[in-house]
Amino acid sequence: MIENEEKLDQIIEDFKIEQGTIIGLMQDILEIYRYLPEEALQKISSELEIPLAKLYTLATFYNSFRLEPVGKHHVCVCIGTACHVNGAPKIVDTLERELKIKAGETTEDNRFTLETVNCLGACALGPLVTVDKEYHGKIDQGKLKKLLKKYRED
Numbered sequence: 001m002i003e004n005e006e007k008l009d010q011i012i013e014d015f016k017i018e019q020g021t022i023i024g025l026m027q028d029i030l031e032i033y034r035y036l037p038e039e040a041l042q043k044i045s046s047e048l049e050i051p052l053a054k055l056y057t058l059a060t061f062y063n064s065f066r067l068e069p070v071g072k073h074h075v076c077v078c079i080g081t082a083c084h085v086n087g088a089p090k091i092v093d094t095l096e097r098e099l100k101i102k103a104g105e106t107t108e109d110n111r112f113t114l115e116t117v118n119c120l121g122a123c124a125l126g127p128l129v130t131v132d133k134e135y136h137g138k139i140d141q142g143k144l145k146k147l148l149k150k151y152r153e154d
């Protein structure tokens with residue numbers, strides 16, 4: 001049995017009644033699980049007669065969809081040009097070492113997911129890190145340690 005199955009059933013029922021879009025349906029699933037679990041996609045595929053391959057194609061096409069579970073805190077390091085020249089690679093190295101994961105992975109305790117992105121549109125703040133969409137600009141090793149301490153305890 002999949003976690004939060006009642007909510008998933010409700011989403012499927014709403015979709016049938018409202019004739020919504022598949023993207024909207026997948027966004028609703030994302031709100032429940034914070035990623036797209038395989039079991040949820042399979043259930044949608046069979047109950048709504050949408051080919052599973054189509055769901056996976058959409059899931060991999062749009063960056064906002066994830067097929068893997070995400071940690072409680074989503075850490076994203078900008079590695080765009082402006083952030084890169086201001087030290088982003090060292091920030092990524094430190095985070096990978098401290099969290100014991102590579103970019104794109106989630107810690108074993110599901111506390112952190114680390115990702116990199118190419119430009120967050122605030123280049124003057126580089127190097128820039130976001131944690132749960134909150135911007136932390138001009139990040140250095142000292143600020144990074146404080147950030148990690150804060151979110152490790154949260």
Ligand code: FES
Pocket residue numbers: 078079080081082083084118119120121122123124126128
């Ligand atoms: S390059 Fe990092 S915000 Fe633009």
